[in-house]
Amino acid sequence: MKHAGGDGPADREAMSTCPGCGLAAPAGDGPCDPYSGSSAACWAAFNQVVAKDYGEYRYPAVHQLIVDAYMSQHATFVTPAARRSVLVHLVGLHLAFERGMERAAIGRLLGQVFPDKRDVPPLTPKPPPGPLTIAWVLAAGDAEDHARRGRAWALSVWTAWADHHGQIRSLAEQALARGDHAGAG
């Protein structure tokens, strides 16, 4: 992976390494994600990608994958909400990659993973982040490249979590069963 700049002493700009994906970038002083799984620079890159999704790319299908992949790659287990979030977003990746579900159906189903908001054990060990980062998605040249990179990066994140795929599939099945009972049409 390419890193910005050389090895020489950075004049004033300190570098940061994202705890979630390993992205090396000039340290920013902005916020990180709600569960403290990212560096400020990485979170800023994610928000730029989201802005492109809602703006010039007109909310493409790959948007759901991008959100699910980002939150999965930057997993933390610091609060009950953080622990649920990792699992919910991994279920999203499963539904897309292994069940071929569309974004709208995935969005509806993710609310059925933990409707009771119960606490869950941390999904450990967290795997290495995989070879790709959101910065690579952000560097896409056009909408087609954006979709291609977003999908490839999301698949690399899903693959990295292979040791936990069984648990994620079973959560998805439970959510699907609840969705059937909910009877929404």
Ligand SMILES: [Zn+2]
């Ligand atoms: Zn990151």
